[in-house]
Amino acid sequence: MTRALKTTTNLKQLSEILKLSQTTVSRALNGFPEVSEKTRQRVLQAAEQQNYAPNARAKRLATGRSMAIGHVVPVSTEHEMVNPIFADFIAGASARYAQSGYDLLLTLVADEDEFSTYKDLVARSAVDGVVVHAPKINDSRIALLNDLDLPFVVHGRSSGITEEYNWVDVNNEGAFFTATEYLIETGHKRIALINGQTEMDFAMRRMNGYRRALAEYGIAFSEQYLFAGEMTEPYGRHSAMQLLQGANPPTAIIASSMIVANGVRRAVHDMGLELGRDISVVTHDDDLSYFRDDSAVPVFTATRSSVREAGTKSADLLINAIEKPNQEKHGILLKAKLKIGQSTAPLK
Amino acid sequence: MTRALKTTTNLKQLSEILKLSQTTVSRALNGFPEVSEKTRQRVLQAAEQQNYAPNARAKRLATGRSMAIGHVVPVSTEHEMVNPIFADFIAGASARYAQSGYDLLLTLVADEDEFSTYKDLVARSAVDGVVVHAPKINDSRIALLNDLDLPFVVHGRSSGITEEYNWVDVNNEGAFFTATEYLIETGHKRIALINGQTEMDFAMRRMNGYRRALAEYGIAFSEQYLFAGEMTEPYGRHSAMQLLQGANPPTAIIASSMIVANGVRRAVHDMGLELGRDISVVTHDDDLSYFRDDSAVPVFTATRSSVREAGTKSADLLINAIEKPNQEKHGILLKAKLKIGQSTAPLK
């Protein structure tokens, strides 16, 4: 099979075809006012017809901007795990980037290499800004990025950091307070929390919400009811098993993600129990597309907040920070809503 | 808080510091033989000390290469869903890209916009190659990319395409043949398949494997036992419900992914049945990190193949295609292994 070897048109060729200077063609395409409307139309039409698009490499060098946003996603060394929420978060962000002409540069990197990755991105001038994923308590990346003077937005927050930064987060503390309160008010007293890893900021906030609710209702906190770990399905199942087989099993369990909740459900069934009858389960739900439950009464009672929306909000914030530097930093707090499903019931 | 405004060193400054020409410095850094070892060491040391890295934008323009690989990931319009396997696939590929100095450019795009996305990437010269995800039967993207003369590798294959192309796939047909055969040989005759969308190539191959096994063992195929749809958890649950509540319910179900299998398990339990006792379930398992089941006898009997490995293999293939053009196209077939778990049992 033979095909014509297509080579892309460049500005010079296009300007020769049009018998105009490169300057005029460039200005016409970029919407400068110095070009007559008649010329602009002629240029646009020729560009369209030639399938011309400015060479990204040249444009970037000339403008001094990368028109790219970096996402540095940590891959846990423990399970080589990529948190499943990234796909949906990025789906949300990506749409916004496309609208504003930014490319998305993705780097998956082991925790311990994150620092050098950011430094390298800056040294190479490869991106105009970055999104920081999975912030830990006292996350040192924030100071680093401020030092590097690279615009960034954090998906989540980092407790203990005093400097200002842009962030988009869900009200983890409030959501888990509400979830716990709901269980308490429906009669539960032995409530367990299967949480994320202790060093993660979101996990700490969730635990704080949980403990605050217990405290407000005068229920003693017990280490026995608290689990922390990487949020896999087997982790959910294993933790729940341990809870259910232990002395004084809880009557309610709060799970930190749908994946974990699925593991919990498996344990519940393996123990011959019935969800929502023998034991209540509340989970946090990031509204991932492949778990989305549109029923009027969803399976899991859950605090739901769309991580995809967090993605679009983060993108907006970051683009704004890139294009209008020296602005005040912003924080956006999304509110998770508690939606009652079939997995909870008042304690008999 | 005040910080020194760091501005990155460039080649000119570095060469002035070293009292060498830009040429020599550039050559020293890029390992050319014309530079004396003494000079090279001096240059490397200064570069290190100045935290110098060549400006990616300038380098790309000068070399005419983007040093970037594009992943165009389709987002289904139906459920706005991003297939959860992408994260793990990309995690596998990303490591290889990093080794070879490529950036990963991610674009999430609605099915119908894929064509223009590829064209745009080429017109802008934004990438040196792309990975094609989720190929359909007779996928027209392959001809497009060959026309555009852009190196690419397909994750999966596309039936009906006669031209050559690079691909990495798992033996879907064989795996599902094996799964079906295993069920038949343990006594099952009424076997259902909850498959992916009919237009997807992998789904067709899986169905073919399933039907071939039925045929070889003289079991009639029935439309009643075949489901096709986007592989969400609710889809798995809903399909299984319909199967179990229908006339002549199957004694075994084959699921197309772990997510679907989780939905199936939910349906099984909701019907008051026991997995592996009342009904057998086999699933395909992409070995996603957050579902990974390391137990000696895993929960699900499954045909397992690491999608992360597919990612690294694809990356190798693509990088090779980019760096050594005009080579023969390659196909790599990964073999999924059937691993017996607790979800299947001989039919009593």
Added chain:
DNA sequence: CTCAACGCTCAAAGCGCTTTGAATAAATAA
């Protein structure tokens, strides 16, 4: 009729690298 203002277009410089082709110094051969 002249001068300033305006609208449109252009030539040329510059972005920070790589790479070509040449120059210089040192070493070897004749």
Added chain:
DNA sequence: TTATTTATTCAAAGCGCTTTGAGCGTTGAG
């Protein structure tokens, strides 16, 4: 000693854009 290699280093061109500063007709005001 002189010619020829060999080992280093360099100046300058070029990658394909954007952008600066200038030029040149046309108008309208004075």
